[in-house]
Amino acid sequence: MTAPxxxxxxxxxxxxxxxxxxxxxxxxxxxxxxxxxxxxLIHEVTSPQAFTGLRERSLTVRRxxxxxxxxxxxxxxTPRNLPMLDLQAAAQINQLEQNCADFGIPLHGIGSPSxxxxxVIGPQLGLTQPGMTIVCGDSHTSTHGAFGxxxxxxxxxxVEMVLATQTLLQRRPRTYEVRVDGRLAPGVSAKDIILALxxxxxIGGGTGHVFEYRGGAxxxxxxxxxxxxxxxxxxxxxxxxxxxxxxxxxxYIEGRAHAPAGAEWDEAVERWRRLPTDEGATxxxxxxxxxxGLEPMITYGTNPGMGIPxxxxxxxxxxxxxxxxxxxxxxxxxxxxxRPGQPILGQKVDVVFVGSCTNGRISDLRLxxxxxxxxxVADGVRLMVTPGSDEVKREAEREGLxxxxxAAGADWRESGCSMCIAMNGDQLSPGQYSVSTSNRNFxxxxxxxxxxxxxxxxxxxxxxxSGVVTDPRTxxxxxxxxxxxxx
Amino acid sequence: MAEPFGIFTSKVVPIDxxxxxxDQIVPARYLKVTxxxxxxxxxxxxxxxxxxxxxxxxxxxxxxxxxxxxxILLAGDNFGAGxxxxxxxxxxxxxxxxxxxxxxxxxxxxxxSLKNGLLPIVVAPSVHQRxxxxxxxxPDAQLTVxxxxxxxxxxxxxxxxxxxxxxxxxxxxxxxxxxxxxLSKEPEIAAWESGHAPRIETRVEAGA
Numbered sequence: 087m088t089a090p091x092x093x094x095x096x097x098x099x100x101x102x103x104x105x106x107x108x109x110x111x112x113x114x115x116x117x118x119x120x121x122x123x124x125x126x127l128i129h130e131v132t133s134p135q136a137f138t139g140l141r142e143r144s145l146t147v148r149r150x151x152x153x154x155x156x157x158x159x160x161x162x163x164t165p166r167n168l169p170m171l172d173l174q175a176a177a178q179i180n181q182l183e184q185n186c187a188d189f190g191i192p193l194h195g196i197g198s199p200s201x202x203x204x205x206v207i208g209p210q211l212g213l214t215q216p217g218m219t220i221v222c223g224d225s226h227t228s229t230h231g232a233f234g235x236x237x238x239x240x241x242x243x244x245v246e247m248v249l250a251t252q253t254l255l256q257r258r259p260r261t262y263e264v265r266v267d268g269r270l271a272p273g274v275s276a277k278d279i280i281l282a283l284x285x286x287x288x289i290g291g292g293t294g295h296v297f298e299y300r301g302g303a304x305x306x307x308x309x310x311x312x313x314x315x316x317x318x319x320x321x322x323x324x325x326x327x328x329x330x331x332x333x334x335x336x337x338y339i340e341g342r343a344h345a346p347a348g349a350e351w352d353e354a355v356e357r358w359r360r361l362p363t364d365e366g367a368t369x370x371x372x373x374x375x376x377x378x379g380l381e382p383m384i385t386y387g388t389n390p391g392m393g394i395p396x397x398x399x400x401x402x403x404x405x406x407x408x409x410x411x412x413x414x415x416x417x418x419x420x421x422x423x424x425r426p427g428q429p430i431l432g433q434k435v436d437v438v439f440v441g442s443c444t445n446g447r448i449s450d451l452r453l454x455x456x457x458x459x460x461x462x463v464a465d466g467v468r469l470m471v472t473p474g475s476d477e478v479k480r481e482a483e484r485e486g487l488x489x490x491x492x493a494a495g496a497d498w499r500e501s502g503c504s505m506c507i508a509m510n511g512d513q514l515s516p517g518q519y520s521v522s523t524s525n526r527n528f529x530x531x532x533x534x535x536x537x538x539x540x541x542x543x544x545x546x547x548x549x550x551x552s553g554v555v556t557d558p559r560t561x562x563x564x565x566x567x568x569x570x571x572x573x
Numbered sequence: 574m575a576e577p578f579g580i581f582t583s584k585v586v587p588i589d590x591x592x593x594x595x596d597q598i599v600p601a602r603y604l605k606v607t608x609x610x611x612x613x614x615x616x617x618x619x620x621x622x623x624x625x626x627x628x629x630x631x632x633x634x635x636x637x638x639x640x641x642x643x644x645i646l647l648a649g650d651n652f653g654a655g656x657x658x659x660x661x662x663x664x665x666x667x668x669x670x671x672x673x674x675x676x677x678x679x680x681x682x683x684x685x686s687l688k689n690g691l692l693p694i695v696v697a698p699s700v701h702q703r704x705x706x707x708x709x710x711x712p713d714a715q716l717t718v719x720x721x722x723x724x725x726x727x728x729x730x731x732x733x734x735x736x737x738x739x740x741x742x743x744x745x746x747x748x749x750x751x752x753x754x755x756l757s758k759e760p761e762i763a764a765w766e767s768g769h770a771p772r773i774e775t776r777v778e779a780g781a
Contacts, residue, residue: 108769112761117740120758122765124772132658134607139752148762154775160605174605181607192775213773225657225681241659241685243750251755253762257738289592290651293680323654325680344773389592389654410591410649417590507601516624528596528655530619 098364100261101330102296105236105361109219111253118255124218124235125152126248127204128191130182131159131509132223136246137185149252150190154213157182157195158203160509163472163499166197175510189249202475202501205229205443209313210477212342216331216358221248226443226525228319231328232312233335234361236296238325260370262295262324266303268377272567273559275453276311277445277523277542279303280318281383282375285393292324295371298363299329303377309338310449317444318525321390330362382558385527385540386430387418392527394430396545396557402426421529422537423517430539430555436518438469438550439532440543441499442506445523446474448481449570450543455487456570457547457561458494464553469496470512472504496550508533521549575690577748581671582717582726583644586634587708591649595682598653598661612664635668645716647704648675652693653682662689672718674725676701687741688750692720694735704733720745 099107112120126149133155140147147153160175162168170176179196186193194200194207201207205226208214214230220237221227223245230237244254266279284291297319299312307315312329319327336355339345346354381395392415394401400419403426406412419426424433440446440454451473463469471491473479479501482488491498505512506524508531514520516535523546527538541549544558544567558564603615621633628636646665652675653661662685665673672692683693696704707714707727717726720742725733744751755762 111765112758117754118738120755120761122762122769125775131604135609135659138608143752145756149771151774151776152771172605178605178607190776213775215772218772223657223659225655239657239681241657241681241688243659243685243688243752247752247755250752251758251762252766253755253758255740255751255755289654290677290679293651293677320655320681323651323679344775344777389594413589414591509601509604526594526596526655528594530600531596534600534619535624 098367100363100367100369101234101298101328101361102236102259102261103367105217105219106258108217118257120253121219121256123152123221123248123252123254125154125208125213125220126252127208127220127222127227128153128155128245129159129204129222129224130157130178132242133185133245134178134181135242136249137189139246140189140249145250147189147191147249152252153191153249155182155186155191155193155195156201156204156207159503159507161196161502162510163502163504163512166500172511199476202477203443203446203503205313205317206447206474206478209233209309210342210475212339212345215339215345215354216335217361221254225320226317228325228327229313229317229443231316231319231326232309233339234328234331234358236326236328239320259296259325260294262292262297263369263372264297264299265301265372265374266299266377267301267374268303268379269306270303270377270380272565273544273561274380274382275542275544276307276314278380278383279375279377280315281385281390281393281540282380284318284322284391285383286373287322287391289321289389289391290323292319292322295324297322297324297327298369299327304329305332308449309334310447313447314444318390321525331358382542382545384430384545384555385538386422386424387415388421388527388529390525390527390540392418393540396431396555398430400424400426400428400430431557433539433555434519435467435521435549435554437514437520438467438546439472439505439520439522439524440470440546441472441474441504442524443474443503444525445543446472446478448478450523451478451482451487452485452570453567454543454547455490456567457544457558458496458551459490461494461551463495463550467550467553469494469550470499470505471496472499472512473501475501505532507531521546521555575745575748575750578690578692578720578745580717580719580721581644582715583671584713584715585645585647585708586640586643587705588634588646588648592651592654593648594655595653595658595661596655599658599664604658604660609663611667612660613667615660616664616668639713642669644669644671645718646670646673647708648673650676651679652677653679653686655679657681657685659685659689662686662691666691674701674704687745690745690748692718692745694718694725696733696735700733
């Protein structure tokens with residue numbers, strides 16, 4: 087190593103610093119920065135009022151070629167040849183189609199082979215790339231951070247701003263290093279990493295920050311696993327969470343429909359290799375998680391920060407000092423109808439949901455299918471498997487995963503957000519318990535009065551088989567399942 | 574576009590819970606609308622109404638006598654967590670809320686509120702506690718919110734100072750929105766674009 091030249095060393099920068107600096111369009115004193123947006127994803131639920139706003143001001147979409155639409159939130163997951171029974175949802179879909187046609191925005195809508203959950207199709211199409219700024223009127227836009235993009239959810243007013251100007255007013259976020267060292271044990275997955283982080287910092291712990299996930303356990307994750315981690319950044323209050331790109335990232339992107347090709351590919355990879363955080367760069371906050379010590383995680387309460395290792399007991403309000411936190415826990419346990427101190431293992435389950443932008447990708451379905459192969463869903467339990475996109479569905483059918491699910495007695499659906507947000511009729515009945523691979527266990531999130539345990543696809547599948555919350559490490563052959571996911 | 578945000582006086586609705594998420598503020602099944610109207614009925618829907626659609630007994634705070642027409646919420650920490658749905662501030666303003674006092678707000682909700690003439694006011698935990706005690710003693714106590722002076726006037730004549738970033742303050746006081754500001758940046762946007770070729774072209778057919 088050579089000694090640094092005095093006064094010549096550039097200040098070490100984080101990946102967030104680098105992406106931010108490249109995208110600042112204007113920086114007036116006393117105002118937030120004007121930030122350029124590389125990719126704008128839209129869907130049916132949070133865009134109609136934005137297009138209305140454009141029409142009222144006689145504005146056009148500035149960059150339709152950097153905008154892309156799909157229908158995912160409110161669409162049925164029943165066979166596509168059936169009519170939409172929800173007329174309000176159908177009207178919203180029609181309006182999306184009309185808006186996209188009027189403003190020249192490509193739509194991967196119902197019936198398109200590239201339809202899917204917005205955060206599944208972006209990466210799948212190769213639209214999601216390192217170093218980009220990516221926004222969508224959906225808080226799980228943080229998913230795209232897995233590629234080393236600065237990606238965050240926005241409101242409908244901001245959707246209108248991005249449509250009109252391809253920019254947003256943003257304040258520079260603070261940075262939060264989440265270092266995950268060590269190795270995950272068999273049966274412990276990406277979902278368990280993020281649930282463990284949320285259990286530690288709570289659902290407001292990352293407010294005002296961008297998480298950067300680092301460390302050996304993060305590097306060892308596949309792209310789809312990285313997406314699972316980044317997806318739930320918002321559940322810790324961070325609008326974005328990202329992972330610096332590496333060869334795993336490049337291998338995933340190469341050859342996809344919208345990926346750079348030829349000389350442009352080489353140029354892009356060279357540029358992307360400069361993105362990772364410089365040695366010596368500092369973060370505003372930092373935390374470390376030991377992957378070796380992680381167990382499968384599950385939530386017991388009514389926000390994603392209320393999680394415990396699956397072998398632990400439901401916490402007791404009597405042990406909580408802070409009065410507000412104690413009241414919140416009491417309220418959550420009353421809603422969930424759980425007793426303080428009871429084990430979560432063995433808790434009965436009515437429904438198991440495998441899907442969503444968190445865990446609805448092909449590797450998630452492979453894991454669930456590996457657990458379910460030659461087994462049956464327990465009597466009285468409904469297992470619903472909803473692929474994250476039409477392409478994921480076709481691939482799962484090609485690989486025989488759909489046959490495994492169907493043979494196990496599962497309900498194999500069309501793609502969409504489905505029971506993660508329960509807008510489309512896929513929902514729990516009041517009082518029902520689900521183990522769900524989705525991202526939110528808020529009251530009523532999966533249907534009014536429904537009770538959600540968030541967990542990994544392996545935990546979900548294991549619980550579907552036994553009919554109660556089950557540790558996936560008890561599955562026969564669990565040691566070999568870790569390798570099943572693929573890239 | 575919002576009205577200019579003037580000084581106003583109102584009684585307070587206490588929401589005694591932390592981490593109130595936007596799924597509670599507006600449940601997802603009410604997001605199938607294509608306009609912003611009528612969301613007041615969806616506000617805190619599942620905390621207010623039972624299975625059969627009638628008000629819960631006892632009623633949620635919003636439906637208790639004397640609460641209708643109040644413009645200030647006193648909310649617990651991290652209000653507005655979760656989903657980015659702007660339907661949450663639309664529903665709150667539609668019900669009549671103009672300011673929310675809390676020790677903290679979720680980022681997306683906070684930004685969405687400021688764009689809809691809804692003022693999120695962050696106060697210290699000790700101030701929050703003081704306000705809670707005031708409202709417990711006198712549920713009909715009136716507060717005056719003065720954005721221009723960045724202060725809240727209490728019934729005893731004392732004031733609580735708060736801070737808001739100057740840009741949001743300017744926008745709210747003038748009743749203008751950020752889109753107008755961004756549109757005024759057209760030359761800067763064009764200059765940036767001329768130096769940065771688009772990274773992607775979504776209109777190219779997949780596989781082309």
